[in-house]
Amino acid sequence: MKKIANLALALGVLSVGSLMADASIKAYKAENLSTITLDAKAWQSAKEQSIIFYPQTTIEMNDIDVVKLNAENKAKKVSIKSLSDGENIAFLLKWQDGTKSVQESDSSTSYGDGFAVQFPITLDKLPYIGMGSEGRGVVVHLQKATGKTYEPNGNQDVFHQVNASNQNVYEADAKKYKDEVAKIGNTDYQRVYLAEGFRSMTQIRDSSENAMMEMKYDKGFWSGMIVRKLKSENLDLSLGHFPIAFALWDGEKKNRDGMKLLSSWVEVKVEGKGGKSLIALEELSGDAKNGEKVMLENCAACHQYKEVKTAPNFMAPNLSNIGGYSNSSYLLESIVDPSAVVVPGYNTTAHPNFPWYSVDDKGIRSSTMPSFSHLDEKSLTDLVAYLKTLKVEVQK
Amino acid sequence: MSQRQLAMVMDLNKCIGCQTCTVACKTQWTNRNGREYMYWNNVETYPGMGYPKKWMESGGGFDAAGDLQPGVVPNIQSDYGVPWDYNFEGLAKGEQLKPHVNPTWGPNWDEDEGAGNFPSDNYFFYIPRICNHCTNPGCLSACPRDAIFKRDQDGVVLVDLDRCQGYRYCIAGCPYKKIYFNPKISKSEKCILCFPRIEQGLPPACAQQCVGRIRFVGFLDDEEGQVYKLVKKYKVALPLRSDYGTVPNVYYVPPTEAPPKFDAHGKIIEGSTRVPMEELEKLFGKEVHEAAKTLKSEMKKRKETGISELMDMLIAYSHDDMFRLDNQYYANFAKSKGLTPPKAIDERYISGKFTPKMKFFAAVKS
Numbered sequence: 001m002k003k004i005a006n007l008a009l010a011l012g013v014l015s016v017g018s019l020m021a022d023a024s025i026k027a028y029k030a031e032n033l034s035t036i037t038l039d040a041k042a043w044q045s046a047k048e049q050s051i052i053f054y055p056q057t058t059i060e061m062n063d064i065d066v067v068k069l070n071a072e073n074k075a076k077k078v079s080i081k082s083l084s085d086g087e088n089i090a091f092l093l094k095w096q097d098g099t100k101s102v103q104e105s106d107s108s109t110s111y112g113d114g115f116a117v118q119f120p121i122t123l124d125k126l127p128y129i130g131m132g133s134e135g136r137g138v139v140v141h142l143q144k145a146t147g148k149t150y151e152p153n154g155n156q157d158v159f160h161q162v163n164a165s166n167q168n169v170y171e172a173d174a175k176k177y178k179d180e181v182a183k184i185g186n187t188d189y190q191r192v193y194l195a196e197g198f199r200s201m202t203q204i205r206d207s208s209e210n211a212m213m214e215m216k217y218d219k220g221f222w223s224g225m226i227v228r229k230l231k232s233e234n235l236d237l238s239l240g241h242f243p244i245a246f247a248l249w250d251g252e253k254k255n256r257d258g259m260k261l262l263s264s265w266v267e268v269k270v271e272g273k274g275g276k277s278l279i280a281l282e283e284l285s286g287d288a289k290n291g292e293k294v295m296l297e298n299c300a301a302c303h304q305y306k307e308v309k310t311a312p313n314f315m316a317p318n319l320s321n322i323g324g325y326s327n328s329s330y331l332l333e334s335i336v337d338p339s340a341v342v343v344p345g346y347n348t349t350a351h352p353n354f355p356w357y358s359v360d361d362k363g364i365r366s367s368t369m370p371s372f373s374h375l376d377e378k379s380l381t382d383l384v385a386y387l388k389t390l391k392v393e394v395q396k
Numbered sequence: 397m398s399q400r401q402l403a404m405v406m407d408l409n410k411c412i413g414c415q416t417c418t419v420a421c422k423t424q425w426t427n428r429n430g431r432e433y434m435y436w437n438n439v440e441t442y443p444g445m446g447y448p449k450k451w452m453e454s455g456g457g458f459d460a461a462g463d464l465q466p467g468v469v470p471n472i473q474s475d476y477g478v479p480w481d482y483n484f485e486g487l488a489k490g491e492q493l494k495p496h497v498n499p500t501w502g503p504n505w506d507e508d509e510g511a512g513n514f515p516s517d518n519y520f521f522y523i524p525r526i527c528n529h530c531t532n533p534g535c536l537s538a539c540p541r542d543a544i545f546k547r548d549q550d551g552v553v554l555v556d557l558d559r560c561q562g563y564r565y566c567i568a569g570c571p572y573k574k575i576y577f578n579p580k581i582s583k584s585e586k587c588i589l590c591f592p593r594i595e596q597g598l599p600p601a602c603a604q605q606c607v608g609r610i611r612f613v614g615f616l617d618d619e620e621g622q623v624y625k626l627v628k629k630y631k632v633a634l635p636l637r638s639d640y641g642t643v644p645n646v647y648y649v650p651p652t653e654a655p656p657k658f659d660a661h662g663k664i665i666e667g668s669t670r671v672p673m674e675e676l677e678k679l680f681g682k683e684v685h686e687a688a689k690t691l692k693s694e695m696k697k698r699k700e701t702g703i704s705e706l707m708d709m710l711i712a713y714s715h716d717d718m719f720r721l722d723n724q725y726y727a728n729f730a731k732s733k734g735l736t737p738p739k740a741i742d743e744r745y746i747s748g749k750f751t752p753k754m755k756f757f758a759a760v761k762s
Contacts, residue, residue: 062466062538063568064455105430106478108564108577109471152557152581154429161429165481189582199542203558257540257563314463350464350537
């Protein structure tokens with residue numbers, strides 16, 4: 001009952017001072033997208049729209065080099081085009097990257113540039129931006145720039161797993177053998193995942209969530225394309241309005257996994273399909289200055305953010321960029337009902353003194369954070385308004 | 397923590413650095429498909445840089461508060477070493493034999509260099525290293541995908557290759573740098589304690605092939621087993637760098653029986669020992685002093701009376717006492733999960749807490 005009351009409160013507050021969503025993407029009408037390519041003329045009919053991507057700082061990765069290389073990360077403006085033929089939806093991302101990084105197949109320390117697109121399975125409540133949450137799953141499409149990668153079991157072909165120098169072949173035969181091995185590798189590292197929280201991410205190996213993806217590097221810019229169906233086994237985006245989120249990785253800075261830039265949930269409006277704007281994506285207006293005070297009084301004991309570092313390390317999510325990749329409805333929900341979305345955070349054994357959640361006998365997770373639903377409406381809206389200002393500046 | 401823990405003891409007084417274990421492991425598991433550069437088992441010289449280079453200074457593990465420490469991911473070219481090959485085909489055409497890359501580092505690159513001055517007090521010893529199958533694994537704690545798990549039946553730490561996405565945080569998190577990145581399949585791989593062998597009654601390849609018979613394998617709670625006796629009863633087998641906080645399950649009998657030093661005239665300094673206790677303390681903790689005392693007194697006892705259970709164990713008379721793989725336990729575990737247990741293909745090493753010794757072998761031994 002308490003949970004329901006809290007949510008009602010949350011929605012009540014939303015109706016007081018709600019605004020339009022921060023940013024949205026219009027999917028322009030196009031003909032048959034099933035054969036579109038990255039360079040296709042059809043893209044000229046879609047207008048460029050820009051979305052800001054912010055560095056993930058909720059948790060700190062345990063790789064010394066990564067922490068050092070990404071300490072000064074700024075936000076990045078990414079231009080996005082979208083097309084839809086009513087059945088398929090296509091996105092074309094273009095972002096600046098001074099170095100083309102490809103994960104090599106003979107190195108343990110090279111990482112590939114890449115991008116991912118995240119679709120929600122439920123449309124009424126936003127899944128956690130970091131790969132969904134329990135009961136609010138997401139489908140994630142990923143492409144990374146890699147050299148040849150192979151299946152762990154070599155598709156049962158043991159013969160071609162053997163090192164060329166261990167085969168009884170020489171010169172022309174050895175070359176032929178190596179060519180055959182190379183043929184088994186895939187160059188495009190494309191994956192699609194189903195996830196309910198970032199520890200649960202599982203690769204979909206059947207064709208239920210197929211997509212066409214393509215990446216190309218040209219004169220300091222990467223372009224990445226994805227085309228997929230609006231309706232599939234797990235997703236139904238056919239109503240014409242749905243949230244989407246993006247992420248990108250910079251291999252030069254050893255980015256992978258959570259070390260990335262990501263957008264908040266952004267609304268996609270498909271041209272020619274009616275549909276209503278999504279309440280979950282509406283933003284709040286409030287007095288950020290007062291919010292800063294509320295934050296110091298209520299949150300700073302556990303959360304670190306920006307220069308405020310009174311809380312112990314690893315105790316709770318770091319909120320330094322929370323305003324960059326979170327939406328108001330999620331922030332408000334997390335304040336009044338912290339267990340609605342439980343952020344899995346670090347492995348429970350990595351920082352055992354500060355578990356972010358507890359699990360009961362039935363396997364239900366409860367957040368360690370207490371509810372702050374006792375705050376009055378003004379304090380809550382002001383706090384959300386302040387949280388929305390917590391983000392790094394955009395790279396010029 | 398797992399229900400039971402399989403552990404290994406290595407007697408460093410007897411390791412001769414022959415690398416037979418390394419080769420046994422390599423030919424069994426790591427000579428193909430992107431694992432060529434990996435040594436799930438390696439033998440390194442101490443003092444030395446180790447393998448991968450400077451692994452002891454590469455971070456990972458836990459601090460006193462239990463927080464996972466950040467670490468680095470070593471590089472194949474500079475820290476592990478590229479496995480090189482020669483242009484044998486070119487020999488017929490009169491070419492000079494040379495490696496296909498310019499090797500700058502490799503496992504045991506600084507073999508036998510050691511420390512001290514020859515001949516008065518130079519010293520070194522070998523440390524064979526496999527994955528420690530820790531009770532609190534750093535790799536497992538670092539994995540953002542929950543792709544690493546510790547087997548409930550025997551505590552073997554494994555990577556679920558289906559869940560692994562090749563992020564390599566496990567490598568940074570492991571203070572022993574005993575988990576490796578396979579760049580060909582873009583996933584992490586590591587020593588599996590030869591679990592497919594163990595389940596069929598065979599000890600890990602490195603242990604079975606060891607010519608010095610320095611390796612003991614068994615469950616830590618099997619009080620009849622030699623592993624239990626060395627670790628818990630006599631406390632002469634100690635974990636390596638337990639200060640990393642991962643609670644490792646490979647134990648070492650420290651190399652306390654080193655030759656004496658020489659004085660300026662080349663004469664033996666009576667009562668001296670070449671391996672400094674401070675160095676051993678760095679590796680094995682303060683407990684090393686007590687272990688050294690026990691080893692010395694048992695050695696003396698054996699010399700004087702001819703009786704010492706500890707010395708008899710360390711002499712390593714018979715493999716079937718050194719390896720107790722408790723086959724019946726594995727079989728029961730498989731059955732409890734509704735699986736058909738694999739049949740033991742070698743019945744010499746299958747005794748254990750839940751597996752009575754077979755009459756046939758008892759008869760043969762007496």
